[in-house]
Amino acid sequence: MYDYQAPEDLLQGKIILVTGAGDGIGRAAALSYAAHGATVILLGRTEEKLNAVYDEIDAAGYPQAAIIPLNLETATETGFDRLAAMLEEEFGRIDGILHNASLLGLRTPIESYDPIVWQQVMQVNVTSAFMLTQALLSLTNDSEDASIIFTSSGVGRKGKAFWGAYAVSKFATEGLMQVLADELEHNQNIRVNTINPGATRTNMRVNAYPAENPENNPTPEEIMPLYLYLMGRDSRTVTGQSMNAQ
Numbered sequence: 001m002y003d004y005q006a007p008e009d010l011l012q013g014k015i016i017l018v019t020g021a022g023d024g025i026g027r028a029a030a031l032s033y034a035a036h037g038a039t040v041i042l043l044g045r046t047e048e049k050l051n052a053v054y055d056e057i058d059a060a061g062y063p064q065a066a067i068i069p070l071n072l073e074t075a076t077e078t079g080f081d082r083l084a085a086m087l088e089e090e091f092g093r094i095d096g097i098l099h100n101a102s103l104l105g106l107r108t109p110i111e112s113y114d115p116i117v118w119q120q121v122m123q124v125n126v127t128s129a130f131m132l133t134q135a136l137l138s139l140t141n142d143s144e145d146a147s148i149i150f151t152s153s154g155v156g157r158k159g160k161a162f163w164g165a166y167a168v169s170k171f172a173t174e175g176l177m178q179v180l181a182d183e184l185e186h187n188q189n190i191r192v193n194t195i196n197p198g199a200t201r202t203n204m205r206v207n208a209y210p211a212e213n214p215e216n217n218p219t220p221e222e223i224m225p226l227y228l229y230l231m232g233r234d235s236r237t238v239t240g241q242s243m244n245a246q
């Protein structure tokens, strides 16, 4: 596991948006950021799951969260602009974005990959992350220390048979991170990086590897050190990096 011990107050006073915050790694990150003092904006497509995370944060006595039910597959530029305006009014700035939501799509050879699924995967995994980032960049500019984290994968660094649109979307995510990090190179207040979580015990992993024993993989909670490190002040000078949580 990535070796980092986060101070308890690491994210005190920070406003952090997490996509796909209702389940899996996004849920763990939202809870962990809140436990370290952040006000977390929970974005996802299944409202009940977001409500459950909101309640957990509330019951633990962490800073009150906010909920944004949004389907990243169908969200439009106008929708993202409206969201940015709402967040500006409510919070005035954004200190962190964890782009975590993703679709696995099909595990099929390219030759027979369904183009409709291809577009859905690219829309959720790449295009919506680009549009959300674009809409929120001026809000991160208002932060003294902002961190944008994209979520990659092992197959986003080396292609593998039958991973289709998912692998291609993760290569594109690495590209998006590198282009944005380079554009913001001279802005000392914003850093941009990717995390590859590695095999982690979630629904997506079970769907990708149904024959595997889930108990052999770490839980989302166990891979949080890198998620905390990259979101907090100790990574201030780190940008343009592709990092591994395990």
Ligand code: NDP
Binding pocket: 019, 020, 021, 022, 023, 024, 025, 026, 043, 044, 045, 046, 049, 070, 071, 072, 073, 074, 099, 100, 101, 102, 103, 124, 151, 152, 153, 154, 196, 197, 198, 199, 200, 201, 202, 203, 204, 205
């Ligand atoms: P899960 O499938 O467990 O969780 C994904 C989350 O994204 C869910 O909360 C899901 O919402 C949300 N989501 C999916 N589609 C949309 C959409 N259209 N709009 C809004 N939210 C959406 O996956 P993991 O937690 O395993 O994965 C998290 C990230 O880590 C992903 O980017 C994945 O690619 C990456 N990753 C995971 C690995 C692993 O082993 N688990 C390995 C490598 C990378 P809902 O709850 O409604 O389904």
